[in-house]
Amino acid sequence: MSSAKLDRGPDGRGRYGRYGGQFIPETLMAAVEELTAAFEAAQHDEGFRREFEELSRSFSGRPTPVYRADRLSAKAGGARIWLKREDLCHTGAHKINNALGQVLLARRMGKQRIIAETGAGQHGVAVATVCAKFGLTCEVYMGVDDMARQAMNVYKMRLLGATVTPVETGSKTLKDATNEAIRDWVTNVRTTHYVIGSAVGPHPYPLMVREFQSVIGREARAQMLAQTGRLPTVVVACVGGGSNAIGIFAPFYDDPVRLIGVEAAGRGLNSGAHAASIVGGRPGVLHGSFSYLLQDEDGQVLATHSISAGLDYPGVGPEHAFLHEAHRAEYVSVTDEQALGAFHETCRLEGIIPALESSHAIAYAMPLAAELAADDTVLINLSGRGDKDLDIVRGLAGA
Amino acid sequence: MATKTSISFAGWPARERRRIRLRVTRLESTFARLRAEGRLALIAYLTVGYPRLDLTPTLVRAAAASGADAIELGIPFSDPLADGRTIQAASQLALKGGVTVARALEMAKAVREQVEIPLLFMTYLNPILAYGVERFCRAAHEAGIDGLIVPDLPASEASDLRRAAEAAALDLVFFVAPTSREAAIEAACEAASGFIYCIAVTGVTGARAELDPALLPLIETVRRHTTLPVVVGFGISRPEHLQALQGKADGVIVASALLDAIAQSPGDPASRVRQFLTGLRPPP
Numbered sequence: 001m002s003s004a005k006l007d008r009g010p011d012g013r014g015r016y017g018r019y020g021g022q023f024i025p026e027t028l029m030a031a032v033e034e035l036t037a038a039f040e041a042a043q044h045d046e047g048f049r050r051e052f053e054e055l056s057r058s059f060s061g062r063p064t065p066v067y068r069a070d071r072l073s074a075k076a077g078g079a080r081i082w083l084k085r086e087d088l089c090h091t092g093a094h095k096i097n098n099a100l101g102q103v104l105l106a107r108r109m110g111k112q113r114i115i116a117e118t119g120a121g122q123h124g125v126a127v128a129t130v131c132a133k134f135g136l137t138c139e140v141y142m143g144v145d146d147m148a149r150q151a152m153n154v155y156k157m158r159l160l161g162a163t164v165t166p167v168e169t170g171s172k173t174l175k176d177a178t179n180e181a182i183r184d185w186v187t188n189v190r191t192t193h194y195v196i197g198s199a200v201g202p203h204p205y206p207l208m209v210r211e212f213q214s215v216i217g218r219e220a221r222a223q224m225l226a227q228t229g230r231l232p233t234v235v236v237a238c239v240g241g242g243s244n245a246i247g248i249f250a251p252f253y254d255d256p257v258r259l260i261g262v263e264a265a266g267r268g269l270n271s272g273a274h275a276a277s278i279v280g281g282r283p284g285v286l287h288g289s290f291s292y293l294l295q296d297e298d299g300q301v302l303a304t305h306s307i308s309a310g311l312d313y314p315g316v317g318p319e320h321a322f323l324h325e326a327h328r329a330e331y332v333s334v335t336d337e338q339a340l341g342a343f344h345e346t347c348r349l350e351g352i353i354p355a356l357e358s359s360h361a362i363a364y365a366m367p368l369a370a371e372l373a374a375d376d377t378v379l380i381n382l383s384g385r386g387d388k389d390l391d392i393v394r395g396l397a398g399a
Numbered sequence: 400m401a402t403k404t405s406i407s408f409a410g411w412p413a414r415e416r417r418r419i420r421l422r423v424t425r426l427e428s429t430f431a432r433l434r435a436e437g438r439l440a441l442i443a444y445l446t447v448g449y450p451r452l453d454l455t456p457t458l459v460r461a462a463a464a465s466g467a468d469a470i471e472l473g474i475p476f477s478d479p480l481a482d483g484r485t486i487q488a489a490s491q492l493a494l495k496g497g498v499t500v501a502r503a504l505e506m507a508k509a510v511r512e513q514v515e516i517p518l519l520f521m522t523y524l525n526p527i528l529a530y531g532v533e534r535f536c537r538a539a540h541e542a543g544i545d546g547l548i549v550p551d552l553p554a555s556e557a558s559d560l561r562r563a564a565e566a567a568a569l570d571l572v573f574f575v576a577p578t579s580r581e582a583a584i585e586a587a588c589e590a591a592s593g594f595i596y597c598i599a600v601t602g603v604t605g606a607r608a609e610l611d612p613a614l615l616p617l618i619e620t621v622r623r624h625t626t627l628p629v630v631v632g633f634g635i636s637r638p639e640h641l642q643a644l645q646g647k648a649d650g651v652i653v654a655s656a657l658l659d660a661i662a663q664s665p666g667d668p669a670s671r672v673r674q675f676l677t678g679l680r681p682p683p
Binding site: 026028030031170176186187189283286288293295299300301 | 529
């Protein structure tokens with residue numbers, strides 16, 4: 001923990017310390033330059049900000065509340081646990097914040113076609129939702145394995161008018177869906193905006209996603225001050241690519257608040273079947289940026305596993321790599337089994353069905369709360385609701 | 400070997416470095432000879448280990464004997480995001496067959512003993528980072544490789560690899576695309592050595608029927624910024640493509656179409672390579 005001011009980045013080259021950058025085919029370079037300029041102009045445009053804020057309120061349902069989870073706190077014993085209720089957003093997760101921001105930006109840029117990748121389907125549903133609202137063509141790439149385990153979200157995207165394109169290559173999950181989306185973008189870059197769903201990809205994506213998601217942390221910070229009279233002791237969020245985590249962390253950078261990112265340890269870090277990029281990987285280049293990556297000795301990207309499709313990704317946003325190296329945030333991991341335990345506890349003790357992704361954060365926060373004092377507070381980003389995961393949980397219960 | 404200079408010119412502008420090189424590289428002499436003959440350079444791409452590791456030297460020899468003026472050897476990567484279906488599938492098969500950077504280097508060494516034409520490595524950045532940028536460049540040079548092509552490395556991110564390639568006397572090729580802005584074209588031309596890789600289409604690799612009409616103006620723009628040879632790739636698959644580029648470009652790269660041909664004839668891929676390349680450009 002540090003209260004010194006963090007040089008938050010990115011620099012002019014899209015770097016967070018040594019991480020980030022633009023490692024992409026030349027065909028896309030002009031598009032990311034155009035996007036960088038459009039994003040900078042939009043940030044300084046009062047009209048754009050007003051539209052984003054107004055739709056965040058009336059369409060997405062912001063602000064979301066913070067909620068004091070008394071029975072989870074009592075069960076943990078120790079610090080008081082609070083939940084930032086992103087599960088109450090329209091479409092059921094924080095993903096709508098970024099989808100709305102980027103689609104508004106695409107409209108400003110005159111792009112009529114939107115593409116996206118999705119893992120759990122939450123980002124895909126969010127993008128399909130905003131595209132329906134604005135009458136834009138939407139195509140979502142999704143690994144066939146993810147389509148099988150998140151069938152309801154596939155159905156939702158199609159209801160919303162999006163084309164869902166199955167990806168059969170490689171791991172058949174989020175990594176390969178991202179490859180296919182990038183290939184589509186390389187081919188249709190003149191007419192198409194690619195809405196990346198996490199804080200990954202070439203600059204300016206990690207920056208844009210952080211800025212659109214930072215509404216989570218700004219609200220939570222003000223709400224905690226108003227309702228508890230002070231800042232939380234610790235903020236905990238799950239990290240796949242890291243968009244919900246960067247969104248809640250960023251407004252706390254200059255505060256004396258511990259920030260903890262929880263990665264997916266899957267069947268255990270030693271099993272090889274996990275998705276913990278920072279805890280279990282080393283730096284490399286994938287999908288346009290230099291960051292932590294699960295890779296073999298030869299630089300080939302490894303297959304990953306997590307019970308949660310949204311965390312099942314071998315990379316992580318470059319700003320997280322930087323926060324890790326700068327010791328401003330701590331990165332830990334919890335297993336499928338621990339996450340599933342926290343899922344059930346949250347259902348039964350609080351009447352909230354959390355996403356399996358968010359359950360990773362809860363699973364780490366419970367024992368952490370037990371070690372802290374009674375007047376400490378742990379704020380967890382409850383990034384999404386668990387309706388999409390019911391088939392998986394039910395399948396495990398029946399097994 | 401590509402060059403034999405004992406003095407380091409690292410840090411000098413590429414244009415200056417080229418001027419003061421003490422010996423011409425294999426790529427330079429090849430392009431100079433072809434230019435004098437008024438012929439396009441035909442560069443054949445082969446994925447190392449496709450369809451099998453032990454076949455790669457045979458296929459390189461077959462290509463060299465059938466009109467290929469240089470060979471691009473692809474070191475497979477798990478996530479080739481600039482590549483279409485053909486090279487994706489070849490890469491996956493090669494990786495399954497056990498191709499590693501170390502094996503690709505051994506393969507290059509073996510191939511170098513059998514052919515005299517320029518050899519280039521094409522791979523994505525991450526396998527190079529994992530091997531170590533300087534170590535990779537030194538090893539590639541020692542194996543007899545003349546140049547590198549890295550499709551996810553634009554000139555603006557290339558300073559480390561440029562330094563290492565320069566120190567190891569390897570040429571480093573950069574791309575220009577139909578979408579490139581003039582400033583990016585200028586930067587690629589300034590950073591590149593060997594040749595400029597001109598992407599023929601807005602898209603990923605893969606055989607295509609037609610050439611993009613925007614290609615010729617792009618070549619002209621590149622010519623305004625460099626005297627390096629201009630080589631066209633992505634989609635090149637038919638004799639008409641070569642005829643259309645005769646006198647316009649300095650060379651072409653044929654990749655996916657060649658791999659597609661190999662895939663059609665698993666029993667005798669070497670004959671298929673010969674047949675395809677001589678069909679693409681009949682021998683003089």
